[in-house]
Amino acid sequence: REKVEMTKEQRALMKAIVDAYNRHQIPQDVAKKLLQEQYSAEENFLLLTEMATSQVQVLVEFTKNIPGFLSLDREDQIALLKGSTVEAMFLRSAQVFSRKMPNGHTVVLEERIRKSGIPDEFMTPMFNFYKSIGELHMVQEEQAILTAITILMPDRPYVKDHQAVERLQETMLNVLRKLCVLQHPQEQQYFARLLGRLTELRTLSHYHAEMLTSWKMNDHKFTPLLCEIWDVQ
Numbered sequence: 546r547e548k549v550e551m552t553k554e555q556r557a558l559m560k561a562i563v564d565a566y567n568r569h570q571i572p573q574d575v576a577k578k579l580l581q582e583q584y585s586a587e588e589n590f591l592l593l594t595e596m597a598t599s600q601v602q603v604l605v606e607f608t609k610n611i612p613g614f615l616s617l618d619r620e621d622q623i624a625l626l627k628g629s630t631v632e633a634m635f636l637r638s639a640q641v642f643s644r645k646m647p648n649g650h651t652v653v654l655e656e657r658i659r660k661s662g663i664p665d666e667f668m669t670p671m672f673n674f675y676k677s678i679g680e681l682h683m684v685q686e687e688q689a690i691l692t693a694i695t696i697l698m699p700d701r702p703y704v705k706d707h708q709a710v711e712r713l714q715e716t717m718l719n720v721l722r723k724l725c726v727l728q729h730p731q732e733q734q735y736f737a738r739l740l741g742r743l744t745e746l747r748t749l750s751h752y753h754a755e756m757l758t759s760w761k762m763n764d765h766k767f768t769p770l771l772c773e774i775w776d777v778q
């Protein structure tokens with residue numbers, strides 16, 4: 546098989562994305578709070594709302610640092626952010642969940658999330674997704690580029706300049722394809738498996754929309770940022 550090499554540009558692009566991905570980390574104090582004290586379901590939910598809000602802020606900052614994103618049409622930038630936030634959040638929290646925390650912590654965080662009044666029919670698919678991401682053992686470069694690919698999805702609702710987004714996403718896909726061959730030489734289909742996760746993300750985002758509605762019905766409060774990004778009244 547021919548030797549797979551990254552071009553200078555591809556290495557520079559990858560570095561820019563990984564730096565942005567690592568630069569904007571979720572404040573650990575919120576996650577820590579969730580791990581420490583004993584909380585009621587109500588307080589747990591408030592903490593998760595705080596965590597979700599900071600995750601959205603972190604994602605907006607990361608997105609702005611994706612090379613080429615800010616030169617897209619302004620309204621398309623908004624359409625991409627609104628359309629991809631839930632999926633990018635699932636990816637990031639799956640990675641935080643399976644990598645960042647020592648094992649004991651993950652169990653405690655899982656406990657807290659299960660006890661925050663979130664419907665079971667949402668819990669199961671969410672934790673299955675976390676597990677399936679964990680099993681991939683992605684390197685951080687793969688995580689960062691896969692998140693960028695999720696954000697640069699040309700077929701999000703209300704995107705006008707399809708082509709411009711497609712060109713950016715294609716550049717990322719080419720980098721990810723080479724990266725997978727270099728990082729997982731034994732697994733021929735590793736790249737395909739990664740992209741398969743993006744399909745699972747779409748299903749999760751439908752669950753998430755239903756969950757938002759049911760929380761709204763039970764009069765749960767959200768922050769202004771979450772209301773804006775997900776058009777919650």
Ligand SMILES: Cc1cccc(C)c1Nc1c(-c2c(F)cccc2F)nc2cccc(C)n12
Binds near residue numbers: 594634638753
């Ligand atoms: C921070 C967190 C971690 C794990 C599970 C959950 C339910 C949350 N919290 C929320 C999520 C969310 C997310 F932040 C990441 C992944 C999947 C998600 F459902 N979305 C929302 C939207 C409104 C309010 C909250 C509390 N919320």
